[in-house]
Amino acid sequence: MTVLLYGVLILVGFVLGYFFQTLVLVLLTIICLVASAYMAMTYREMEALITMIFVRCAIVVNIAMWVTHYIVTANLTNPSWLQNFIKTYILR
Secondary structure, eight states: OHHHHHHHHHHHHHHHHHHSOHHHHHHHHHHHHHHHHHHHHHOOTTHHHHHHHHHHHHHHHHHHHHHHHHHHHHHHSOOOHHHHHIIIIIOO
């Protein structure tokens, strides 16, 4: 079940990072940060578990989203060392 959840979260991050522009991604990241901070400040006993799950999911989605966005924009403008490394050693 955990593998399925992380797979879906990473897929959502890939889709968001591929289709949206930088400003939208920044706004999504800020919304996740504000929601996480608000949930962390107001939680009680049972809500702590829900808050930890939300924060962990938000972190996974945001990392996948920004890595995908970086790879897509670096590929369009100027391939960097990271782009060459991924193409050579990971996607061969």
